[in-house]
Amino acid sequence: MLSDETVAVIGAGNIGRALIGGMIGSDLIAPEHVIATRRTASALDAMADEFPGLRTTTDNIEAVQDASIILLTIKPQSRAEVITNLRDHVERDVLVISVLAGITSERLQLDFGQDQPVIRAMPNTPALVDAGATALSAGTYATEAHVDKAQSIFAAVGDAVVVSEEYMDAVTGLSGSGPAYVYMFIEALTDAGVKQGLSRADAADLAAQTVYGAAKLAIDTGKHPALLRDEVTTPGGTAIAAVSALEEHGLRTMLINAVGTATQRSKELNEE
Numbered sequence: 001m002l003s004d005e006t007v008a009v010i011g012a013g014n015i016g017r018a019l020i021g022g023m024i025g026s027d028l029i030a031p032e033h034v035i036a037t038r039r040t041a042s043a044l045d046a047m048a049d050e051f052p053g054l055r056t057t058t059d060n061i062e063a064v065q066d067a068s069i070i071l072l073t074i075k076p077q078s079r080a081e082v083i084t085n086l087r088d089h090v091e092r093d094v095l096v097i098s099v100l101a102g103i104t105s106e107r108l109q110l111d112f113g114q115d116q117p118v119i120r121a122m123p124n125t126p127a128l129v130d131a132g133a134t135a136l137s138a139g140t141y142a143t144e145a146h147v148d149k150a151q152s153i154f155a156a157v158g159d160a161v162v163v164s165e166e167y168m169d170a171v172t173g174l175s176g177s178g179p180a181y182v183y184m185f186i187e188a189l190t191d192a193g194v195k196q197g198l199s200r201a202d203a204a205d206l207a208a209q210t211v212y213g214a215a216k217l218a219i220d221t222g223k224h225p226a227l228l229r230d231e232v233t234t235p236g237g238t239a240i241a242a243v244s245a246l247e248e249h250g251l252r253t254m255l256i257n258a259v260g261t262a263t264q265r266s267k268e269l270n271e272e
C-alpha cells in the first residue's frame with residue numbers, strides 16, 4: 001500500500017516510534033522510505049539501530065523535503081512552532097496525518113494552507129504492543145486513497161476505524177485516553193487483592209490478566225458485555241454481590257462522566 005511513498009515521522013516519541021515499528025514490521029514500507037525526527041540525536045541513533053535502514057535527522061525541514069506523507073506525532077504544545085517552520089517546505093499534494101489530541105482537520109488545513117490533504121487520527125498507547133485502537137477522520141481535501149493509506153498505517157499497530165470528524169473528541173475521551181482509566185482499574189483491583197491477603201505480585205498478575213482475558217473474550221466472541229457478565233454471575237453467588245456493590249457506587253455514571261470530561265478537554269485543546 002505504501003511502497004511508492006516516503007513517510008516523514010515528525011516527533012518520533014512513543015506514538016511515532018510505535019507507528020514506525022508497525023509500518024516496518026508489517027512490511028508496509030521499507031525502512032529506507034521512513035525518516036524519523038526528534039530533537040534528541042542519541043534517541044534517533046537508538047531508533048536507527050533498532051530499525052536498520054531507517055533514516056533519521058534532527059532537522060524537520062530536511063525530513064519533509066522527500067516526503068509524500070508526513071506523520072505529525074509531536075505534542076500539541078509543539079504544533080505552532082513545528083508547523084510554522086515546516087509549512088513553506090511542504091508541497092500541497094503531501095498527505096499530512098496528525099495524531100495531535102484535540103487539533104481539528106480544519107485547524108491543520110489552516111496551519112498548512114487551505115488545500116492541504118489532512119487526516120486526523122487518534123491512536124492509543126497499546127499501539128506500542130500492536131494492540132492499539134485508532135479512529136481516523138478525513139479533512140476536506142483528503143481523498144479515499146489518502147484515507148486508505150492512513151488507515152493502513154494504523155492498522156499495522158492494531159484496529160483502525162474511520163469516523164466522521166465530529167466524533168473525534170469523543171474518541172479521544174474514550175479510546176485515546178481510555179488506557180489511563182483501565183490502568184486505574186487494574187491498580188485498584190490489585191490493591192483489592194492485597195487487602196484480601198494476596199501478595200502484590202500475584203494480585204497484580206491476576207488483575208491485569210483478568211482485564212486482558214475479559215477484553216479478549218468480548219472481542220473474540222463478539223458477545224454483548226451484558227451477556228458475558230450474566231455468564232459470570234451465578235444466582236446468589238459472589239460476582240452478583242460485587243456487581244451490586246459497583247452499581248451502588250455508580251461505576252457506570254462515573255465512567256460516562258469521565259469520558260465526557262475528557263471529550264470536553266479535547267474540544268478545549270483546539271481553542272488553545
Ligand SMILES: NC(=O)c1ccc[n+]([C@@H]2O[C@H](COP(=O)([O-])OP(=O)(O)OC[C@H]3O[C@@H](n4cnc5c(N)ncnc54)[C@H](OP(=O)(O)O)[C@@H]3O)[C@@H](O)[C@H]2O)c1
Nearest residue numbers: 011012013014015038039040073074075076100101123124
Ligand atoms: N500517549 C498517548 O496516549 C496518545 C494517544 C493518542 C494520541 N497521542 C498524541 O500523540 C502525540 C505524541 O504523544 P507521545 O505520547 O508519543 O509523546 P512523546 O513521546 O513526548 O513524543 C513526542 C516527541 O516529539 C519530539 N519533539 C518535540 N519537539 C520537537 C520538534 N520541535 N521537532 C521534532 N520533534 C520534536 C520529542 O522528542 P525530543 O524531545 O527528542 O525532541 C518527543 O519524542 C501527541 O500529540 C498526543 O496528543 C498520544
